[in-house]
Amino acid sequence: MTTIELVIDGETFTVEVGDVSQSPVTVVVNGVEKAVSFQEVAPAAQAPAAQAAPAEPKAAEEPQQEEEAPAPVPVGDVSGEVIAAPMPGKILSITVDVGDAVSEGDAVCTLEAMKMEMPISATAAGTVKAVHVRVGQNVANDDPLITVG
Numbered sequence: 001m002t003t004i005e006l007v008i009d010g011e012t013f014t015v016e017v018g019d020v021s022q023s024p025v026t027v028v029v030n031g032v033e034k035a036v037s038f039q040e041v042a043p044a045a046q047a048p049a050a051q052a053a054p055a056e057p058k059a060a061e062e063p064q065q066e067e068e069a070p071a072p073v074p075v076g077d078v079s080g081e082v083i084a085a086p087m088p089g090k091i092l093s094i095t096v097d098v099g100d101a102v103s104e105g106d107a108v109c110t111l112e113a114m115k116m117e118m119p120i121s122a123t124a125a126g127t128v129k130a131v132h133v134r135v136g137q138n139v140a141n142d143d144p145l146i147t148v149g
Contacts, residue, residue, distance in 0.1 A: 002016065003015070003016045003017075004017065012138060013030055013138065014029070014030055030139075080124075080126060080148050082144045083120060083121075083123055083144070083145050083147070084142045084143060085120075085140065085142060085145055086111075086118070086141070087114075088113065088139065088141055089111040089112050089114075089118070089138070089139060090139070091134065091139060092110040093110045094108070094109045094134075095107055096108045097128065098128050098129065098130060100128045101127055102122040102125065102126065102128060103122065104121075105121050105122065107119040107120065107121055107122075108120055108122050109145055109146065120145060122146070123148075125148075126148040129148065129149040130147040132145055132146065133146075
């Protein structure tokens, strides 16, 4: 699969695209697998003025993409209380690491939703077993954020 990052209306989506030689193609958008049907569209005819002048070669440009760190992968036993996203949004900060002790009500991360910052609190006391998200990641309603056990 090829991985690309799309920005649509200011929201970033990480998309993995399968074999596009035939439709439908399997894509994974922010970790969710989907089947997408498509068809190729012939390019629009160029305006006569654009055809009259030869195109100037463009200088090779270096892509200015920053490498985004992959989401943390939990290791070992991750059973416990899963703290889930209460609504779709973007992770602004994560205040805990795997192995940290938390009390019920402690803020574990901050979610931006509808242009507001929302602290997400631990729903149980225990030790952080897994961090399922990374800063800057978009999450859907009920996506797992942190596991406490």
